[in-house]
Amino acid sequence: MAASVPSAPAAGEGLRPARLSPRDVLKVGAVGLRTRPMRAFLSALGIAIGIAAMVAVVGVSSSSRADLDRALAALGTNLLTVAPGSTLTGGKAQLPLESESMVGRIGPVREVSAVGLVDEAKVYRTGKVPETDTNGIATYAARTDLRDATGAELRSGTWLNAATGTFPATVLGSSAAERLGIGHAGPDVQVLVGGKWFTVVGILKPAPLAPELDAAALVGWPAATSRLGFDGHPTTIYTRSRDASVEQVQSVLGATANPEAPNEVEVSRPSDALAARKAAGEAFTGLLLGLGAVALLVGGVGVANTMVISVLERRSEIGLRRSLGATRGQVRTQFLAESLLLSALGGAGGALLGALVTGVYALYQGWPVVIPAWAVLGGVAATLLIGAAAGLYPAIRASRLSPTEALSAS
Incomplete structure (x- = not known):
């Protein structure tokens, strides 16, 4: 008996692209970090320094404010x-x-x-x-x-x-x-x-x-x-x-x-010290918001710059993936994942570094160590949001490259 031969797909019936699982997204997003470790490290370091500066400023200021509150409380503000x-x-x-x-x-x-x-x-x-x-x-x-x-x-x-x-x-x-x-x-x-x-x-x-x-x-x-x-x-x-x-x-x-x-x-x-305490609190709040915004802006610019360069250097890789059946959405997801991973590494490292600097400096000054949870968690979360925003344009640009254009430019 002759073996049966699978029938060809009917006209108009195309092959559906495979869906990427969250694990696959992490793998393809880490490709750029693994293949260019030094650049990824330096980019993450830039983000980490910005976040560390923000967390350290918030932590040192909060510790200093706690010491001031303690001194003012001894004066009987309430x-x-x-x-x-x-x-x-x-x-x-x-x-x-x-x-x-x-x-x-x-x-x-x-x-x-x-x-x-x-x-x-x-x-x-x-x-x-x-x-x-x-x-x-x-x-x-x-x-x-x-x-x-x-x-x-x-x-x-x-x-x-x-x-x-x-x-x-x-x-x-x-x-x-x-x-x-x-x-x-x-x-x-x-x-x-x-x-x-x-x-x-x-x-x-x-x-x-x-x-x-x-x-x-x-x-x-x-x-x-x-x-x-x-x-x-x-x-x-x-x-x-x-x-x-x-x-x-x-x-x-x-x-x-x-x-x-x-x-x-x-x-x-x-007590007049109560008015001084309120004024000090308002001054600290304004200072923290301003410095935090600058640090996050610097980190976002660093992520955007890294991702744009990554797209330009990896056009051949993008073209090859598109030729093998990768969709625009999958390419877009890859570069967004890479941007988020880069931001997460920098944000987490910066938060830990900032907390360490705060603890050492506060203990040296004899202040109570105060590291607000919102500064650490908010710094990492804000880094992810800015990383996503910064990586959006390079990801969209990468997804719009046609296979022939990308391969011919390599």
Whole structure:
């Protein structure tokens, strides 16, 4: 029996070109990178330097800004204080007992604490000191969270807590300890507060945000009430708010602390450092956007230049592929893939290099290392987008070359 012969395709029935899988696209796109490794390396290096410069500038600026924010935060940019003012008759006003809790209900307020002046509770080193020789030391009832609100730090000993706040224990301000001749805290160190012996459990460092604490003997709120006759009315309320809401909080503090007589309340104004912080943030933002745009533009020009030269040098390859059945779309896809691979290599390498430079420089300066994720991911993503845009024209130009024209030009 004779073997059957496959029939020829009917008239008008052509062979369909094979489709390229994603793996095939990567392979053909890497051809130009493998065959010209030095040129690909130098092109990727140019892109990497641009992206590294952008990431490093963003990272170094962000680290510097974090250090500036830390320094400004130490100056109390979000600290506001509430104190009693004067009555209509000129007398000393008084904050309500519940004023501290009412202030704590303000939405943007994150921390609230208070001190209350204990009148007539004078502080002496011993009972032999004349009553008139007070050294200007005042006694305050203090909340246990006062240090968090004021940023006060201990030089010696411990701070008041729920236990020691009920016993005759005191924490001295830096100036108060110096005037009393006390260099360290301890169970054997005592002072007279309001005629009663109190153990010095701690000594504070100078408190720049709350200088009134420097010349004070601080006792627990319960101990001041039970042992020194404190009436419970706060004389200074400290609040910490979100930076963006400081001015809003300031506008309602008076009416919140004393709804019946808001005009008898004194509220501190926001620190000038807050305005400086906002101005610095705006300046950094403008700088980063400008430098980032320039770096990405330089990288895009480098990719476009590399791909145009690649098309001109590989016309024979394009003609041969077209003669073997490659479609225009496949040729276009090849060069676009090559452009994206080149951009991805440069972008990833540049992002890592920029992060490394940022880390080394920030550690050298003693800054916190801050590398925004948007800078790294955004730099790589923007590089891919610009690489695609830059490789589009060379890819289209390569796909429009006819086989005969490409082969004859080789």
